[in-house]
Amino acid sequence: MRRDVFQAIADPTRRAIILLIAVQAMTPNAIAEHFDMSRQAVSKHLRILTECELVKQEQSGREIFYQLNGNKMQEIDKWLEQFRKLWEGRFNELDKVLLTIKSKKK
Amino acid sequence: MRRDVFQAIADPTRRAIILLIAVQAMTPNAIAEHFDMSRQAVSKHLRILTECELVKQEQSGREIFYQLNGNKMQEIDKWLEQFRKLWEGRFNELDKVLLTIKSKKK
DNA sequence: AATATAAGCAACTAATTGGTTGCACAAAAT
DNA sequence: ATTTTGTGCAACCAATTAGTTGCTTATATT
Numbered sequence A, B: 001m002r003r004d005v006f007q008a009i010a011d012p013t014r015r016a017i018i019l020l021i022a023v024q025a026m027t028p029n030a031i032a033e034h035f036d037m038s039r040q041a042v043s044k045h046l047r048i049l050t051e052c053e054l055v056k057q058e059q060s061g062r063e064i065f066y067q068l069n070g071n072k073m074q075e076i077d078k079w080l081e082q083f084r085k086l087w088e089g090r091f092n093e094l095d096k097v098l099l100t101i102k103s104k105k106k
Numbered sequence C: 001a002a003t004a005t006a007a008g009c010a011a012c013t014a015a016t017t018g019g020t021t022g023c024a025c026a027a028a029a030t
Numbered sequence D: 001a002t003t004t005t006g007t008g009c010a011a012c013c014a015a016t017t018a019g020t021t022g023c024t025t026a027t028a029t030t
Helices: A012-023 A028-032 A039-051 A070-087 A091-105 B012-023 B028-032 B039-051 B070-087 B091-105
Strands: A055-060 A063-068 B055-060 B063-068
Touching (some): A012 A039, A012 B070, A028 A039, A028 A063, A039 A055, A070 B012, A070 B070, B012 B063, B028 B063
Antiparallel strands (some): A055 A063
């Protein structure tokens, strides 16, 4: 099952989890307390987030602490980067992107 | 049907469309030529992108040109902003986020 | 030693997704 | 006036998603 960062952040619950554990590593039970769904459902989301490496695990006894992987978040930022020129109105820079794409197509 | 920017960019085909029309407004037919799927399938993606306002339409005769809405892309950037501190290693700034979240919880 | 707790896994389900084909309609070309 | 072209919409379908409950296993607690 190929996991994708963009697909991972598509779900609002997962985005909420990301925000939650960005601040501080948390166990599945602790995370589940913040949501109106079963612990297993949260666990499933954590699995998806882990699979695409947005989240790291650290075991401590029988507890597992989940923590955000900031580096992987940068991947989204990197994708956005190519459009940033758009809303900054620097269209000459955008032309470079255009050229890159065209050369790749051939 | 509630459309969400994050859900919209989750699909790789839609991200490719976004990249394509970021450069230049295009008609559905022209876009479809770049993909190995029917024009109707592409049209469906365009509908989703339009519904969440990532894409704008402009009619010209019987042709409709689709164009990226840079402003809406900023919404993703805005969400990322709160995590940017993470990978920049500025954890004292992050603490502020923590306090904000905690105060909202109460 | 017995019990309680934390977590993962599997099976099931309803809803959603991403594609298809077929059709309708308006605009352009013949 | 007829045909071709560009587009959207609806019905259908297989695969995936996001939730559920029930079970197992490992670690703490009593």
